[in-house]
Amino acid sequence: MILLLSGILKASFEIRTKTFFVILYIGILIYIGYFVKGNGTMVMLSIQNMYFWIFLLSLLYVLPGKPHTQFFKTLMPVMVVCLLIHFIYSLWIQTLFNGDYNLFYFYELYSNLEMFGSWNHLKDGDVRAYGFFGSSTGLSQVLLIPICYLIACCILKKKSKILYFLFFIIFIYFLFITRIRNPALSLCFVVLLLSLLKLLKISSFRSIIVVFVFLFIFSFAIAPLSDLLGIGDLSSQARTPMLLSFIDNITANPMGYGIGSTGNLKAYQFFYESSFATIVNDLGFFYSIPLFSFLLILIASFYRVYLYGTPTHKLIGLTGFLSLSSLFFLMNYSNIFDFTLNIYIIFLYSCFSVFKIDKVRLQ
Incomplete structure (x- = not known):
């Protein structure tokens, strides 16, 4: 908290931005400290899994020191190469698998913890790609970062477009063999x-946010719409009642049910296949709107840097815009409770070098 306040006081932000962060965090701290009405035993787990990453990302954003652009230029090739190693390993596992789960390096550990479920790692008899993550879901979420980077390279780079496109195809195929649809759906919306x-030809800060919010609201209708048209499957059929239940619950109590009330374990009172619904159900509209507003500020800021920055900043801005937007849309379709959010924090921090352009960010 001391570091956060120090960053607010020293950073060269406009007064309205400083005020926004002060009110946001004082409000959330008061809420957590005095007005938590959820399941008390799950409060710390919820803060760790659902809220701490947003707090840490906000802290890195507000602090006056920003990384050099070289951080981004170094991180992205390293991430691409590392994930290619995961890709080769996944193909190797798929080739060798003959029904013996002991081939999975985590099988004994997961079995001892009663966490192993074959449906998590197989689909239609084929092994889902999981790399060294031990989770196809976590891997598929991280894959959105290099895919968005490669899309930005294909749009902005004048040289080696064919090479970037080839890597893009490889990573799209990698995403496909994870057999997780939610990131692919998120990518389509982005x-x-x-x-x-x-x-x-939208460029104003407010207009970018308006278009994003409109499309985000529309994305909620995909599951019910697919069911209505008769093209849904068991997954979409399960999500529709969850969405309706969330609407009923939050309508009955717009102030939320307290941190620790909603999650993906049996000890929680509520469960939705949506991080967005989880946060809103916990915090209510009064506290969740400012929290999501912070992410919207980042998304619009990245897009404006893409429009008005230098060539290097354009690449970073577009990559940040695509990646953070994909994560935001993914919150509609997945309850993100894993360490992949830490990878997003490191990646997004590498993008913050472009926010030295204060005028581009805030106008």
Whole structure:
């Protein structure tokens, strides 16, 4: 908290931005400290899994020191190479698998903890790619970062476009063999968002946020719409009642049910397949709106850097915009309770070098 306040006081932000962060965090700290009405035994786990990453990301954003652009330039190739190693390992496992689960390096550990479920690692008889993550879901979420980076390279780089496109195809295939659909659906909405912004020639800070919010609300309707059209499966059919239940619950109590009330374990009172619904159900509208507003500020800021920054900043801005937007849309379809959020924090921090352009960010 001392570091956060120090960053607010020293950073060259406009007064409205400083005020926003002060009110946001004082409000959340008061709420957590005095007005938690959820399951008390699950409060710390919820803070750790659902809220601490946003707090840490906010802290890195507010502090006056920003990374050099070289951090981003070094991190992205390293991430691409590391994930290619995961890709090769996943193909190797898929080739060798003959029904013996002992081939999975985590099988004994997961079995001892009563966490192993074959449906998590197999689909239609094929092994889901999980790399060294031990989780196809976690791997698929991280894959969005290099995919978004490669999309940005294909759009902005004048040289080696064919090479970037080839790597893009490889990573899209890698995402495909994880057999996790939610990141792919999120990626489709991000591409649609970028297309709309470019088609409508939108550049103002507020207009970017309006278009994003409109598309985000629309994305909630995918599961019910697919069921209505008769093209849904068991997964979408399960999500529709969850969505309706969330709407009923939050309508009955707009102030939320308290941190620790909602999650993906049996000890929680509520469960939704959505991080967005989880946070809103916990915090209510009064506290969740400022929290999500912070992410929207980052998304719009990245896009404006893409529009008005230098060539290097454009690449970082577009990559940050696509990646953070994909994570935001992913919150609609997944309850993100894993360490992959730490990878997003490191990656997004590498993008913060572009926020030295204060005028581009805030106008």
